[in-house]
Amino acid sequence: xxxxxxxxxxxxxxxxxxxxxxxxxxxxxxxxxxxxxxxxxxxxxxxxxxxxxxxxxxxxxxxxxxxxxxxxxxxxxxxxxxxxxxxxxxxxxxxxxxxxxxxxxxxxxxxxx
Numbered sequence: 001x002x003x004x005x006x007x008x009x010x011x012x013x014x015x016x017x018x019x020x021x022x023x024x025x026x027x028x029x030x031x032x033x034x035x036x037x038x039x040x041x042x043x044x045x046x047x048x049x050x051x052x053x054x055x056x057x058x059x060x061x062x063x064x065x066x067x068x069x070x071x072x073x074x075x076x077x078x079x080x081x082x083x084x085x086x087x088x089x090x091x092x093x094x095x096x097x098x099x100x101x102x103x104x105x106x107x108x109x110x111x112x113x
Contacts, residue, residue: 003052006044010035 014031018024038044071078078085 003049006038006049007035007052007056010038 011028011031013034014029015027017030017034018027035044035049039046039049
């Protein structure tokens with residue numbers, strides 16, 4: 001039960017921090033970073049949150065059902081914009097691959113020096 005409380009408090013702190021930053025970074029992401037920092041600094045022990053984390057990861061598929069239903073309800077919007085979605089997905093994939101490859105090559109050069 002303490003593990004759930006820690007996870008929820010980190011989530012709430014992330015959302016509060018997100019609002020203070022005018023929503024530039026998602027509260028969920030900030031909450032995960034806060035929880036990670038708490039774990040790395042030893043303020044919270046991994047054994048405390050492990051049972052709750054395992055349960056949430058096991059039930060993760062259930063969290064995607066509402067989004068899947070929403071996609072099925074708005075399929076006509078997706079079909080109307082299918083080409084734009086496909087082009088955006090392909091271009092963003094290429095940009096991510098090129099950026100990652102470039103960063104990796106630079107890091108490997110820097111490491112060899």
